[in-house]
Amino acid sequence: MRGGEEARATERAADVVLEVLDLVEIGGPVDVAVRDAGAAIAAFPGCKVLIDHMCNPKSGMIWEYGDVLDLAKYPNVYMKMSSLGYMAPQDGPDYQSLIPYTRRVIKEFGPDRMVWSGDSPHIADVHMKGYSAADIAKVKGGNLQKLLNWA
Numbered sequence: 001m002r003g004g005e006e007a008r009a010t011e012r013a014a015d016v017v018l019e020v021l022d023l024v025e026i027g028g029p030v031d032v033a034v035r036d037a038g039a040a041i042a043a044f045p046g047c048k049v050l051i052d053h054m055c056n057p058k059s060g061m062i063w064e065y066g067d068v069l070d071l072a073k074y075p076n077v078y079m080k081m082s083s084l085g086y087m088a089p090q091d092g093p094d095y096q097s098l099i100p101y102t103r104r105v106i107k108e109f110g111p112d113r114m115v116w117s118g119d120s121p122h123i124a125d126v127h128m129k130g131y132s133a134a135d136i137a138k139v140k141g142g143n144l145q146k147l148l149n150w151a
Contacts, residue, residue, distance in 0.1 A: 041077060078113045
């Protein structure tokens with residue numbers, strides 16, 4: 001492919017990935033949609049992907065979320081730690097009931113590919129207890145700066 005064609009193909013792939021992940025977030029068939037996203041991500045490894053709201057696993061068990069966690073195998077996929085208030089509104093402001101879940105997601109993606117968003121940045125401190133200050137700082141903004149080429 002020539003430069004312009006390659007750029008358009010990458011843009012189309014990014015649109016497919018975003019559409020598939022949006023489908024997952026609003027409750028589509030998670031396993032099929034995430035696998036489709038995985039195929040698109042694999043086909044275009046230069047396309048950075050930021051999964052919004054931890055893919056909103058409002059209900060279900062962790063093993064049903066396995067296909068989302070499998071996306072962590074792609075080094076160009078980042079996970080946004082957000083919408084905790086939506087998942088556990090009764091448990092604010094720190095949403096401590098979600099710590100086992102968020103720690104599992106952080107373990108899979110690693111602190112280098114997690115991005116905090118929404119609520120208080122203190123949530124990253126609470127949910128990343130035991131991680132280094134440098135890792136927590138990455139999640140609180142350093143990773144997003146790197147992702148957007150602002151750093």
